[in-house]
Amino acid sequence: xxxxxxxxxxxxxxxxxxxxxxxxxxxxxxxxxxxxxxxxxxxxxxxxxxxxxxxxxxxxxxxxxxxxxxxxxxxxxxxxxxxxxxxxxxxxxxxxxxxxxxxxxxxxxxxxxxxxxxxxxxxxxxxxxxxxxxxxxxxxxxxxxxxxxxxxxxxxxxxxxxxxxxxxxxxxxxxxxxxxxxxxxxxxxxxxxxxxxxxxxxxxxxxxxxxxxxxxxxxxxxxxxxxxxxxxxxxxxxxxxxxxxxxxxxxxxxxxxxxxxxxxxxxxxxxxxxxxxxxxxxxxxxxxxxxxxxxxxxxxxxxxxxxxxxxxxxxxxxxxxxxxxxxxxxxxxxxxxxxxxxxxxxxxxx
Numbered sequence: 001x002x003x004x005x006x007x008x009x010x011x012x013x014x015x016x017x018x019x020x021x022x023x024x025x026x027x028x029x030x031x032x033x034x035x036x037x038x039x040x041x042x043x044x045x046x047x048x049x050x051x052x053x054x055x056x057x058x059x060x061x062x063x064x065x066x067x068x069x070x071x072x073x074x075x076x077x078x079x080x081x082x083x084x085x086x087x088x089x090x091x092x093x094x095x096x097x098x099x100x101x102x103x104x105x106x107x108x109x110x111x112x113x114x115x116x117x118x119x120x121x122x123x124x125x126x127x128x129x130x131x132x133x134x135x136x137x138x139x140x141x142x143x144x145x146x147x148x149x150x151x152x153x154x155x156x157x158x159x160x161x162x163x164x165x166x167x168x169x170x171x172x173x174x175x176x177x178x179x180x181x182x183x184x185x186x187x188x189x190x191x192x193x194x195x196x197x198x199x200x201x202x203x204x205x206x207x208x209x210x211x212x213x214x215x216x217x218x219x220x221x222x223x224x225x226x227x228x229x230x231x232x233x234x235x236x237x238x239x240x241x242x243x244x245x246x247x248x249x250x251x252x253x254x255x256x257x258x259x260x261x262x263x264x265x266x267x268x269x270x271x272x273x274x275x276x277x278x279x280x281x282x283x284x285x286x287x288x289x290x291x292x293x294x295x296x297x298x299x300x301x302x303x304x305x306x307x308x309x310x311x312x313x314x315x316x317x318x319x320x321x322x323x324x325x326x327x328x329x330x331x332x333x334x335x336x337x338x339x340x341x342x343x344x345x346x347x348x349x350x
Contacts (some may be wrong), residue, residue, distance in 0.1 A: 086151075
């Protein structure tokens with residue numbers, strides 16, 4: 001697959017102004033646990049599907065006269081941990097590009113933030129592409145994936161469209177090699193026409209952040225290491241299922257991998273529980289659909305919201321069943337979506 005350059009033309013890069021859009025991805029083989037916190041290296045490989053809904057659009061404009069970065073998220077000034085993470089990421093881009101200008105960042109997210117719907121994936125993928133272009137940082141899509149990883153691990157996957165594999169890399173190697181070894185790349189899935197029905201049962205922020213839950217699970221859950229071992233086997237089976245276009249097998253593997261991840265959290269000390277009563281109601285509805293012959297399978301990230309993988313031809317039926325089971329939820333239908341891309345002045349992709 002051809003990779004696009006990180007930066008645009010010299011004239012555009014010199015202007016120090018770039019806008020990028022990226023979409024969230026939902027992991028079918030989960031990323032849960034880091035082997036290196038600073039480099040954001042995962043303990044296991046993961047595999048996801050990039051969505052065609054909920055994009056994040058981010059503009060980065062350099063200001064040579066500013067003494068600090070200015071970050072706006074959804075029309076409001078970023079504060080606290082969100083502002084710190086973005087500024088730290090921009091520091092990394094400045095270090096790699098050899099430039100020192102501060103930046104004005106304006107980001108619009110269409111997915112609820114902090115609710116287990118991969119808002120950080122689309123957010124940091126868009127930021128990585130826009131910042132790299134604005135600062136004139138050169139490289140290909142694999143380099144962009146590595147860069148996005150440093151902002152949020154799952155952002156490495158949102159650089160690409162469709163099904164995407166994120167390599168865990170070699171944390172035991174030297175720092176440079178470890179960094180180079182962990183990146184995402186697209187995975188072929190011939191013959192598949194999937195949809196992901198998303199039930200947003202609670203769009204509010206989580207009481208326990210993904211980062212804190214991940215650390216607690218790895219440090220205290222007796223189920224974590226067995227799950228990580230089984231996840232490696234799940235990935236091998238998942239890639240084989242994708243290669244032969246077997247959506248039912250893909251769904252079955254994804255469901256057991258996700259429920260196993262949530263089991264590791266429940267066994268953490270103290271336990272981390274993201275599933276809500278409405279989450280379980282949706283799970284029961286999906287089980288009933290399978291008994292009726294619909295190839296529908298559940299996956300969940302670090303939050304209460306439920307995603308249901310199914311054939312696109314049956315997505316409307318699945319969405320109706322989910323809405324009936326959880327009438328207070330918002331239900332969306334997603335298909336495989338595009339990778340991150342730069343926008344030109346009138347909002348068209350490049």
